[in-house]
Amino acid sequence: MRLLLCTAASNSAAWVDALSRAMPDASIRTWPEDATGMADYALVWKPPSELLAKLGGAKAIFNLGAGVDSLQSMPPSLKAVPLIRLEDAGMAEQMAEYVVHAVLRRYREFDAYAESQHRSEWRPRRRLDKSAFRVGILGMGLLGAAVAAALGLFGFPVDGWSRSRKKIPEVRSFAGSGELAEFLGRCRVLVCLLPLTGETRGMLDRATLSHLSAGSYIVNVSRGALLIDGDLLALIDSGALSGATLDVFRDEPLPPSHAFWHHPRIVVTPHVSAETRIEESVDQIAAKIRRIESGMPVSGVVDRASFY
Ligand code: NDP
Ligand code: OXD
Secondary structure (H helix, E strand, O other): OEEEEEOOHHHHHHHHHHHHHHOOOOEEEEOOOOOOOOOOEEEEOOOOHHHHOOOOOOOEEEEOOOOOHHHOOOOHHHOOOOEEOOOOOOHHHHHHHHHHHHHHHHHOOHHHHHHHHHOOOOOOOOOOOHHHOOEEEEOOOHHHHHHHHHHHHOOOOEEEEEOOOOOEOOEEEEEOHHHHHHHHHHOOEEEEOOOOOOOOOOOEOHHHHOOOOOOEEEEEOOOHHHEOHHHHHHHHHOOOEEEEEEOOOOOOOOOOOOHHHHOOOEEEOOOOOOOOOHHHHHHHHHHHHHHHHOOOOOOOEOOOOOOO
């Protein structure tokens, strides 16, 4: 069996190592060293269109991440080739850590205490009411559900919004555009874990964010292009929103001149909330390849209409 890997040069050797251990009988090639594009299975992260154009004969393409937005413009010749994304593979726990940290930082007002410390000022603040500190999660898939469960352990009230209604203990589920405004109106913190699709691109604009209650806080950990940067900045500067923690950006790396870098109410991290773990991902991919080879169905196949 022939596997073709296209990933960042910096970690290509680690992927090849892990794949050779998990699938000792496979012949593992890397792009662009092997530029033929001949593969039973391609394993890719942000592949060039030149490679995609050659993958029409593959049995499946595995995306080495959870989000498949960078593959939205796949050529029509790949319509019949299943595109399979990573499902959790060690990312849910990392995402829960990151979001819980951001919510606790805001709820326990660590930034305000840092400012007090800067002024050598001993000033305990009245604790915020947790029962009124509702966290709303946009996107209740694998990662959104894990984040909801982690926040629940700290006693935060949690709502979720998705396309279809969910049944998750202790989480009120809102579904579809008709319920978005009500969902937003209840949140104090809005966490974005939606995939970037034709429907979600730019949806976090002034109109949407204006449904949030005064002083709400934003955590974006999905994709930067969901957010209209200028609208967020204007809402924070006017006091309508209290700030944001942002891990993902429209242009990455975030350009040095971008206003987010130095804004006193914005925390910036460089797309690190949940990294792809090579060992877990290879185990998941190898297990799926074994199932496909035995004619069995696999999960994580991207729907080509909704593209997530
Ligand atoms: P899933 O596909 O499991 O979940 C996506 C969720 O979004 C589902 O609940 C889905 O609803 C909902 N959704 C999709 N489209 C819409 C829409 N138009 N309206 C309302 N809800 C919608 O994805 P994951 O949880 O695995 O990952 C989510 C995203 O997180 C990824 O796409 C990626 O962009 C991002 N990510 C970021 C990382 C980082 O390091 N910053 C790391 C990993 C992922 P339904 O269930 O009803 O279909
Ligand atoms: C992903 C990511 O989608 O790393 O997996 O952003």
